[in-house]
Amino acid sequence: MGKGRAPCCDKDKVKRGPWSPQEDLRLITFIQKHGHENWRALPKQARLLRCGKSCRLRWINYLRPDVKRGNFSKEEEETIIRLHETLGNKWSKIASHLAGRTDNEIKNVWNTHLKKRLAPKNGKIPQNDQSKETCMVSSSCSSITFVSSPCGKRNLEVELEQQWHEGSPSKKPREGFPVSDKAEDFKTEVPSHNSGPFEEPKEFPSSSISSSNSNITNSSQVNVPNPENHGDSLLNFIGVYDWENNTSEEVNKPEILNNAFDIPLESDSDFWDMLDSLGSFQPDEIQSNEVEGNQSPDFGEEYSKENENNKWLQYLEIELGLEVTKNENHNNLSNTAAEPLVPEMYDMLLKP
DNA sequence: AATATCTTCAACCGCTTATTC
DNA sequence: GGAATAAGCGGTTGAAGATAT
Known part of the structure; x- marks a missing residue:
């Protein structure tokens, strides 16, 4: 046989099939933090045992915040x-x-x-x-x-x-919907609460390349919610989840991720270790040594690890009902989570 | 209730196109 | 200009759920 086209990834070394919530969380968290400038490199950087293509597809079709689910009108x-x-x-x-x-x-x-x-x-x-x-x-x-x-x-x-x-x-298309393929058209002002840990990734330069696909934009538009679209259940990772628009028809989309929660965007593997060790689930055979040494993309330390961990743990405690009303400051967060996160989600997270 | 068949849709495959060197 | 690489796209598949028998 000829040389042919090199496979995009080693099929023996990547996981296939349906995505687990843990993988989704990993992917979202990573993209939220670092964007997706390089799909091919992303799985390794995010410690995902997936092909870059698969990551891209999962993001585009399910995980990006503006994906609308449910029946077609x-x-x-x-x-x-x-x-x-x-x-x-x-x-x-x-x-x-x-x-x-x-x-x-x-x-x-x-x-x-x-x-x-x-x-x-x-x-x-x-x-x-x-x-x-x-x-x-x-x-x-x-x-x-x-x-x-x-x-x-x-x-x-x-x-x-x-x-x-x-x-x-x-x-005209739905009001407020950008019909242009240009990323600029889709980019919106980052909500004020998007400051701090959720600023646009600085580590990666915003790509000027725009995708022609489904309003997908590159790393610069990870936080894509268009304010005008909020009523259209376009979700904001960082913003407030619109529970009213949460439809039960949504399938296989990790609602947890739609919720407004602050994932401590780690700059090293500690976060992932913590995530992995959440409950007792196994992170889908992701071997930490798989990317040992380079699993932590050199994106710089923006925040104190301690703060990150605290935030994350605090969030988890609340969401898991371990600390229900301890802190009223969590109202903003908790409001969005007033509805318990999809229980199945946690079941999946916490059960092996 | 058990089985067969149909339907749905998430994910994969491989080709094309765009970009980089 | 051409090769290599990466991303995008459309077709297809197969598992899971729904429905019929």
Whole structure:
């Protein structure tokens, strides 16, 4: 066999399959602190036994704070249908027009619901793959019409972008949602409470590179909540969790992470050790010696380790009900956690 | 109640594109 | 300009849950 493409990671050495809450926590904490400038290096730095690709996917699809979960609204579905007519299976493009929805999710919804739903109407499977080639569409969208040719896809997309921006309000994406792919559009003022331990990572330079995917931005926008979107259950790691918008439909998303809590963003392995030793769970076979010597990215010591540990422990105590009303200063924190953190979460955390 | 079948969706795979050297 | 590397994207898979028999 030829050389072929080098595998992105050693499959024998990485964990696969569903993510555990511990892994999620690790990933979130790491990204919150350091951003995700280098997905490939991230697993090692975060001491995750995962492929960088897997980390990226997990972050994009589930862990980033602006991911919206739950059923799609009728509006959203219609939007997907419309966009699919014009864009075809360009899921990431479609996703960029839907607040908090990921390409993967949209793709799933299309394949499981919308395609079937439309099939009877048209008497055929909706122009799924064809559309991306032909782009020949009579859009159901009254205010957006596209004349396109197979070669005009680029223009079509540009036009679509423009119409989203300039078009009639009724066709605009969800209010407050940045339709642009540019990271700058998505970046928002960091809330005041985002000072201190949660300042934008300084260790990594903010990347000027923006992702075209689902409003994903690079390390600079880890704290992405758009103030205008708070009512849309866009979550803020640091901010106050909107429990009202917490839907029971959310699956496999570690609600603990949606809560407003201050993870002591460690600059060394102590935190992870503490995390790992929480309860008795095993950190998914993550061997500390796996990255021994370099597990602590040299990101500098910003905060006293002691403070970090105290904060973290305090948080855990509260959340675990070990210290329920000890400190009223925790109201802010506790309010957001007035609802107990998802019990299953702790079960999982604390049980082997 | 047990089993089979269907549905859903999180995660993976591998190709393409972008970036860096 | 070309090779190497990393990120992005879309298709596919398979486990788990739901539903039917």
